[in-house]
Amino acid sequence: MKEAGLTAKFEVEKLKFRHSVFKDEAKLDINYIPNRLPHREKEHRLIMEFFSFLLQFPEKMAQRVIVTGDIGTGKTALCQRFGADMTLEANKRRVKLRYVHVNCREYRGKLSLILQHAVNVLLPTFPKRGFSSEEILGTLLQNLDEENAHMILALDEFDSLIENEGADAVYNLTRLQEMRVGKPQRISLVCIMRDLESMKSLDDSARSTLQRNVIRLEKYGKDQLVDILSERVQMAFEPATIPEDVVFLTADLARDESGNARFAIELLWRAGKYADAEDHGTVTPECVRKAVSSIIPTLQKSEVDSLGLHEKLFLLGAAQVFKDSEKAYASLAEIEEAYAVACEEFDEPPNSHTQLWKYVQMLSGLGILKTEVSGAGQRGRSTLVYLPAVSAEELERALRASLGRGGR
Numbered sequence: 001m002k003e004a005g006l007t008a009k010f011e012v013e014k015l016k017f018r019h020s021v022f023k024d025e026a027k028l029d030i031n032y033i034p035n036r037l038p039h040r041e042k043e044h045r046l047i048m049e050f051f052s053f054l055l056q057f058p059e060k061m062a063q064r065v066i067v068t069g070d071i072g073t074g075k076t077a078l079c080q081r082f083g084a085d086m087t088l089e090a091n092k093r094r095v096k097l098r099y100v101h102v103n104c105r106e107y108r109g110k111l112s113l114i115l116q117h118a119v120n121v122l123l124p125t126f127p128k129r130g131f132s133s134e135e136i137l138g139t140l141l142q143n144l145d146e147e148n149a150h151m152i153l154a155l156d157e158f159d160s161l162i163e164n165e166g167a168d169a170v171y172n173l174t175r176l177q178e179m180r181v182g183k184p185q186r187i188s189l190v191c192i193m194r195d196l197e198s199m200k201s202l203d204d205s206a207r208s209t210l211q212r213n214v215i216r217l218e219k220y221g222k223d224q225l226v227d228i229l230s231e232r233v234q235m236a237f238e239p240a241t242i243p244e245d246v247v248f249l250t251a252d253l254a255r256d257e258s259g260n261a262r263f264a265i266e267l268l269w270r271a272g273k274y275a276d277a278e279d280h281g282t283v284t285p286e287c288v289r290k291a292v293s294s295i296i297p298t299l300q301k302s303e304v305d306s307l308g309l310h311e312k313l314f315l316l317g318a319a320q321v322f323k324d325s326e327k328a329y330a331s332l333a334e335i336e337e338a339y340a341v342a343c344e345e346f347d348e349p350p351n352s353h354t355q356l357w358k359y360v361q362m363l364s365g366l367g368i369l370k371t372e373v374s375g376a377g378q379r380g381r382s383t384l385v386y387l388p389a390v391s392a393e394e395l396e397r398a399l400r401a402s403l404g405r406g407g408r
């Protein structure tokens with residue numbers, strides 16, 4: 001009994017002294033908006049430029065801007081950053097400006113609920129139900145008039161509003177100002193959406209007033225993701241807990257997932273969790289691979305079973321190399337050596353080098369292995385291999401099971 005107590009105490013002490021790889025996990029939170037958005041400087045300047053007039057003569061102008069781009073390209077982050085920076089600028093100039101960011105999907109694309117949220121920012125006591133969109137809009141405008149203020153309303157996931165309310169509601173929103181002839185302009189719109197397809201359902205004039213200013217965010221490439229990740233690593237992780245290779249591997253995996261920065265950041269966070277759970281003190285490439293196989297459906301058993309004997313042995317060699325290595329990438333020569341060892345273990349004469357190339361191509365076609373031609377410099381120019389979606393340990397287990405099942 002006493003012993004159990006002591007063990008428990010020891011465990012608690014161990015927990016207390018265990019060093020986490022994280023310095024500030026909140027910096028990896030999905031809602032955290034960094035001060036700087038690497039590789040979105042141009043777009044940030046552009047959106048600030050679109051609204052610069054508003055800082056001088058807010059009542060003379062209502063702006064409409066569309067921000068579009070694929071999943072995880074930084075649309076929400078860019079607009080939130082813009083909103084905060086714009087508000088700061090306005091405060092400096094004593095211009096009354098409110099930036100309100102609403103996710104339309106969270107409000108099921110219902111205009112009345114979206115406007116309700118906007119009005120509640122100004123008037124927290126405004127009743128939560130019982131008013132139509134027109135009435136809420138009237139109150140919103142009246143209040144902005146009284147305060148002599150301007151609102152930039154950012155409608156995130158705007159397509160859900162179009163889908164739910166149809167063209168009329170959007171038409172009314174875009175015509176807001178024209179219905180108030182001769183009165184000051186009070187509401188500007190930033191419409192955020194992944195693709196512009198849903199705009200097609202709008203009539204020509206609503207579309208043309210909206211589509212005048214479109215900011216398109218292109219997908220991130222690997223180098224850009226490396227920069228984004230490196231900046232987050234400094235904020236969120238203890239020094240020297242993330243090797244360079246881990247950043248490269250994470251960027252490669254996220255680039256393969258359509259250049260999605262959210263995926264990259266989440267992957268790194270999960271990899272950190274695996275590192276802490278296993279008490280590594282640093283995040284290893286295997287932590288990243290475990291993280292990725294926990295997010296993306298991992299290797300199918302049938303996939304392994306359907307491989308030929310030497311493909312399995314080659315892959316076993318690769319798994320062996322990655323399992324024991326701190327590096328995320330391995331040269332073909334390294335894997336070839338490990339393949340020879342695997343052949344020996346299973347009493348098979350190894351196949352020729354040219355044959356191995358075919359395995360690499362075949363396995364990369366299946367998405368089990370990936371190749372990357374390294375840039376000049378640090379690693380010289382050569383073909384490197386990495387495991388994109390499965391932990392080396394898991395892969396080895398699956399291969400050994402298959403080889404042992406008479407899959408040879």
Ligand SMILES: Nc1ncnc2c1ncn2[C@@H]1O[C@H](COP(=O)(O)OP(=O)(O)OP(=O)(O)O)[C@@H](O)[C@H]1O
Pocket residue numbers: 029030031032033034036037038039040069070071072073074075076077078194228261262265
């Ligand atoms: N250039 C960047 N610099 C730093 N962090 C970035 C950058 N771009 C995106 N991020 C981060 O990546 C994550 C995803 O970005 P964001 O949510 O803005 O994408 P999105 O385009 O709105 O995606 P969705 O279409 O799914 O809504 C966020 O955590 C964001 O902070």
Ligand SMILES: [Mg+2]
Pocket residue numbers: 075076077156
């Ligand atoms: Mg978004």
